[in-house]
Amino acid sequence: MVNQFVSRSLDEIRFWSRIMKEHALFLSLGFNFNDTKLIQEAQQFIHVFERIEEQLSNFNSSSDPQQIAIFNSQVFQAATSIWAYKRKVLGLELRCEIRSNNFPLLLNHTSREAAYFAERLKELNEGKLEPTPARIIKENVFFLRLMADHSKFIGHLLDPSERKLVNQAKEFSHDFDQLLFQAVDLDSMRPQSETKPLLDQFLDENRVSVVALRDFKKTARELIEACRIKSNIHPLLADHVFREAERFLHIIDMFEVSLTKNN
Known part of the structure; x- marks a missing residue:
């Protein structure tokens, strides 16, 4: 310890x-x-x-x-x-x-x-x-909100002519808003929601969406660094939001290990 x-x-x-x-x-x-x-x-x-x-x-x-x-x-x-x-x-x-x-x-x-x-x-x-079930839910609420915010920032900082990327950012914003609302609902159902099957499913759903957003950010970062898209996004900012998505995935991994160890 x-x-x-x-x-x-x-x-x-x-x-x-x-x-x-x-x-x-x-x-x-x-x-x-x-x-x-x-x-x-x-x-x-x-x-x-x-x-x-x-x-x-x-x-x-x-x-x-x-x-x-x-x-x-x-x-x-x-x-x-x-x-x-x-x-x-x-x-x-x-x-x-x-x-x-x-x-x-x-x-x-x-x-x-x-x-x-x-x-x-x-x-x-x-x-x-050691994370408690309540903390697992609350940290996911925190990070899901961050991911939703990132999607909104990316959409606003891309040049309007980058229509495909702007639309992708809007879709991610909508998806993470929905995951956030779902997480807030789950948090309000405690302690009944603090069962391993529910938490496992919760983390699995979040992982799928965060991986997709992480990959989108990775591609955007590479395009920005190569000056291949039009935006007001600083290359360091592109890397910054990518690292935060990676951090969320790391935390999901840590929570899943903790759930397996304690059951």
């Missing part, structure tokens, strides 16, 4: 710190040139998470769990700080105090990811390593 705590903590920090750093970059690129204070704050967060990534090299799977717990707490503070920053910017957008190219849904989306990251670190430090 000790090694699992250490390896799980480092894995979460390695993945999500990079995501947080990239969020700060994307937000800074989306502001207007005169939003200098907000741009500077975003750039400060880039440096914060770069330092966290550098600190990761000091740890490995045999590191002292107490040192890892301290590191988790430090990173937790960084995650909650960037969450507060994103919520502040969202408020400015919704009150029309700033006008940028950062969609309010994007700001909400990225703040949810920061909150998730902070919560995961808190749970790890509390010794919550």
Whole structure:
């Protein structure tokens, strides 16, 4: 359990710190040139998470769990700080105090990811390593919503002339909205829904759709990098959303192993 705590903590920090750093970059690129204070704050967060990534090299799977717990707490503070920053910017957008190219849904989306990251670190430090059926459902709700959001962002950032890809993105958005509603319904049926056959079917259905979206993102990333489609999608953003789909598949795998082990 000790090694699992250490390896799980480092894995979460390695993945999500990079995501947080990239969020700060994307937000800074989306502001207007005169939003200098907000741009500077975003750039400060880039440096914060770069330092966290550098600190990761000091740890490995045999590191002292107490040192890892301290590191988790430090990173937790960084995650909650960037969450507060994103919520502040969202408020400015919704009150029309700033006008940028950062969609309010994007700001909400990225703040949810920061909150998730902070919560995961808190749970790890509390010794919550094994997923409960309730957590399996709730994490799927979280990730299904992310995948639905990604599909919407892709559809809006593609050039309108890319009709086939725009339509594909809309179809994925619809599919993941439906999966999300289904997951929310299942969550509201707890604890009756927390049976292995139901959860197995739930994860299998989600896996099929996430694999399809992951493959779509992979193709889009390759086309964007080769300058073969017209869009406002930064190549790093294309890779960013691809990695998050891969992460969801990794988590589904982990949940399925846990269900098999506990039954």
